[in-house]
Amino acid sequence: MASNSSGDESGRHQTARHRLSVIAGHLQRPSDRNAALLAVDCKAQGSKPNVKTSDRDEGRTVPRRRQEIMKWNGWGYSDSRFLFNKKGQAEFTGKRYRLSGMIIPGLKDWMEGTFGANLQHKTQATPVLNTSAVQPPMLNEAFVEELKSTGIPFSHEAEDRVFRAHGHCLHEIFALRDGKIGRVPDMVVWPNCHNDVVKIVELACKHNVCLIPYGGGTSVSSALECPPEETRSIVSLDTSQMNRILWIDEKNLTAHVESGIVGQDLERLLNESGYCTGHEPDSMEFSSLGGWVATRASGMKKNIYGNIEDLVVHIKMVTPRGVIEKSCQGPRMSTGPDIHHFILGSEGTLGVVTEVTIKIRPIPEYQKYGSVVFPNFEQGVACLREVARQRCAPASIRLMDNEQFKFGHALKPQVSSIFTSFLDGLKKFYITKFKGFDPNRLCVATLLFEGAREKVLQHEKQVYDIAAKFGGLAAGEDNGQRGYMLTFVIAYLRDLGMDYYVIGESFETSVPWDRVLDICRNVKARIIRECKDKGVQFPPLSTCRVTQTYDAGACVYFYFAFNYRGLSDPVHVYEQVEHAAREEILANGGSLSHHHGVGKLRKEWMRETVSNVGVGMLKSVKDYVDPNNIFGNRNLL
Amino acid sequence: MASKAVYSHRDPMLKKRDDFEDILEERRNTSDLRYALRCYTPALYKGLTPCTASQLKTMVLQSDQLLYVINQVSKETGTATDEIQSEAEAILEEMAHRLQLSTIRFFAFTLSKIFKTLFRSICVNEEGIQRLQQTIQEQPVVLLPSHRSYMDFLLMSYILYTYDLALPVIAAGMDFMGMKIVGEMLRMSGAFFIRRSFGGDKLYWTVFSEYVKIMLKNGFAPVEFFLEGTRSRTAKSLTPKLGLLNIVMDPFLKGEVFDISLVPVSISYERILEEALYARELLGVPKPKESTSGLFKARKILSENYGSIHVYFGQPVSARSLAEGRVDRSQFNLTPRHIPRKPSEGIQDFVNDSAFRLVRSQEENMVLKPWVLLAALLLQNQAAGNKLGVLVEDLTEQAVWLRDLSRQFGAFLHWPDHIPPSRVVSSSLSLHRSLVRVSEGRVQLNLEPGFPPPAMTPEEELLSKAVVVLSCASYRNQVLHVFIRAALLASAIHSVAGSRKQEIFNAFSFLRNMFSNEFILRPGAEVQDFEEACYLLVKSAVLQVHQQEVLVTDRGHRTLAFLTSILDPFVQGYQMVCRFLCEEAAESLTEKQFVPGVRKFFIKHLLTGGLKYVEVLSSDLQKNALAALLRLGAVQKLRGGADEGTLKVNTVMVNSLEDTLGGKLPTQKPLAARL
């Protein structure tokens, strides 16, 4: 147990409990188990493949066999999904989320109205993996032999391999639903600690085996896809069992954590000692600390806690050349280019991040959601800009455009039955609350404040005062909270869409302030135009939101989905449109990516993004660190 | 009655064209007053934020660009910013339109009356109008009419009003402002005024460009301007001016709007009101200052019949699709967009190229009347020295032949096929009786002085003939764009001894390069133009084009002869300009003295019979020739000091250009790429 020297243990537990209920607010996972916060030595030698080591699994979300709790061809937990029940009403199954077990009356209307989707037209996903469609593993016998002697668990079962052959790009999930399986890893290994990883990497180098690190599998850049041209045996190195907090240092407010821990476990375990990292990417239920480092992830509360690069104090990475790490934990150094920045964003091309020292903060005393409705998107952006100028952004501030606002409304769970239809409900809402706002132009910002109660209330007032200058009207905590909930269920919704011929995806960029409106308008229009040109029969959903504010710009998210009935190769059309949208982003001064990374999906633009010399620099690092391309996932370059 | 050309994927120019409706017809049958007062509710741009003219001004005066430039100018000159600010306000005041529906209604009424007396019909392609209406709602629109007459922009607004479309704001030259009342009326009908030259005046430029951009971006109104910059006095399209096109492209290139629609509009007059005025101007009668009374004098003969007008609203061209694959828009990523920067070379090329494409699509949709063909034939006949004129039957036969040829070339010819050709010819001749004389079954240009024959010097007599010839040429010129590529090829074949394709291409490129100030020839498109010319001449069975060779068919000679002679006046004119520069250009010939000098030189040679074509007296041709020589570096213009504007002639080069033009010298090095 991390030392708890202070006397106010009970107070701390209280805040911890509060914090837990908050997290449960958007995740609502029962968290009654206690996890030990002990630095545990790696016991891999003793453990046998496929045998549960109970002390490790205590309180951990991700088992080795992920398929036990997660979908193999869709997002998230197997027990949680949207469906239309016999009455034709949308319902979210399971017990894990706030929305679980609820009826969502507006969703059907919204889906039909927005996409021209029809509940009669359903596509069935392949229910179980047809293992015969999976190519037999191509094993490097010598490697396997030596690996066995280390006692590190591994598997070459088809299910395990298929699960680690993809992230969550549309084309990846679409293919799985279709039962189409491409190149998959030939085996999966589960190291238990840093030393295991050192051994695996040594063996891989010795036997010329290709290694692909796998964290939470939430990649949306084709980063986890096996390069089809790879002729060596491919081994997926699954970090999920390296999931312990090794120590907590309350004097310096840091925690030393194994890289495979997923966000929700990290937060829960820290909460138990009264701390948090505050790093909350929307994928935090499943994405891992190592994955965040490897992709330069960004969490929604970065305004208080920072992005991953601001959070890490120390990183340990195992490369074919050996282990790279700094010699101390000084908060800032002037020692040439920061070697952390070779690791951050390396996307599994240089080695495996095994342990990370990360900053922690005491759990905030108070948390409050909020929302503001603006007459139009322009005003909303102007308000966010002003908030950024005054550097008073709350923990999170997000501005949704009109389409997304409607979408948010469509997800209102049934509380009472006063709303006969989604549209009536909307109308009622506008008319009663926002006279004079055009329901087809207004937009909403959702807010999340955190900190000491006093301060939060003060801060809240400051932000609402600024909003008022831009015509913004406070629209309640409820709308705010629902906005955040949406981000956790949106990936589930995509699966529902796919059941009804609707495919979609989100993508992001970062852009200077003066370009925000232009990029939003142009990219949305480009998507619509491209869909039309490519023969999409129904107008697509093309919407955006500003999700992060910075001093010099903002992060913008685009959502795009369409009904693909009548198209012979919908995924290809989808990819063409996404490609065009990215070109439009770049032409409008947006970046190639704010946080999703490059992977293989956006590789073609790397050179123009970082210049020839930049590519050369990265390449020379790769050539030095990994001359035989052991980490051969071919991301980035 | 669009031409029934054979459409082919190889020449996209041969498009199907829409039908026309006469908008005067209704005006003749219903009340003009009611029409002028009727309810006007145009469809507007979907992204429009409605604002008044004065809000618009405030937006301009507070734009980042302008504030930046005001600061800059203040730093450079030491003048206080508020002083410069008020200067900017004054500029804007002088410039800004004050579009008022009541003025439009006034014009709708009066113009109805005037149009009905002047013109038989005003024909508009309604499908084009429908396209435009759609486009106006979706994108900011730029209207780009051709410019042949003062009438053009009133006519445009009149048509848009008639069809209940958003009224444009129009960039007009400051000279209109001289016409006191008319100037103000025009302002209230949507014109805004720009000084003719404001070269280095940063402040002026910024106010002006911001004004235009803000109107465009906000969808306040379609912006209208003339790509050709000024009225073409010759009826040939003028080399496009790029200033305004640069301005309207800018918001798209910088991502401030998703797209801009550029709509070329072709206005063809059967008879131009300014016909004789233009000819005089080209011959050196100084341009009358555009005063109100002058304008009225210009149409002193309200009773005359000016035939019909055709207005063709072309397919909207998206700036985005023009730029696709050509412009890297990310070049604006690294500096704030409100800081004025000179457009990069790539952007300049792109805008220039777009401008040529747009002017060419104006040309393609110009309606040609039978008279245009007759004018071409009569001029050739006259130049051939035929003093008696041509028999009407022969002229008719030739005209029918030329009609078929131009249709094969994709011309937008309005030849009424249901009327016997002889009647088509005779009615055309009678509409233009001031230019032709028919007697004893023979037709010729009306070159004899009127009655009673005034006592004239030979020079005066020549000039009065030239007025008729140039008027006539201004009709012939309307068809030149149809034939220009083929004519260049025909002349190239003529000048090359053998049939080797590469040599012919070299000669073609030489001529094309030489005449690229004279005709609309898109920079860098020589291979494309060559192929197009070959294609057309093969299609009309004039040539056989092989891998290495170009052969003329037996039937082809007539066509080739026609095509060569259509270019011949220009060839001779340019040669003579060269000769003038070599023989007469004293040390100190200045640009100002150039035209009068050439004119004197030409008159001398015309009177002594050393020069065949009277039309070379056109100052337009002379200036274009000089511009070409300057461009090719055969003549240099000195800058600065006492020599400012002096022309320095490279005699050797000019001489060799003259010889090459005359076919005495083979085209030496290919001027452009090999085929």
Ligand SMILES: Cc1cc2nc3c(=O)[nH]c(=O)nc-3n(C[C@H](O)[C@H](O)[C@H](O)COP(=O)(O)OP(=O)(O)OC[C@H]3O[C@@H](n4cnc5c(N)ncnc54)[C@H](O)[C@@H]3O)c2cc1C
């Ligand atoms: C619904 C959804 C919401 C998302 N929201 C966010 C968000 O809010 N913010 C955000 O930043 N991202 C977001 N993402 C993207 C994704 O979650 C992040 O990129 C995340 O950092 C990936 O972590 P992971 O553990 O899932 O890595 P994986 O997907 O397993 O791997 C990603 C890449 O990192 C490499 N890698 C993984 N672990 C290691 C390691 N230990 N050492 C070396 N390389 C490694 C892999 O080889 C691969 O190239 C979202 C994705 C989804 C599907």
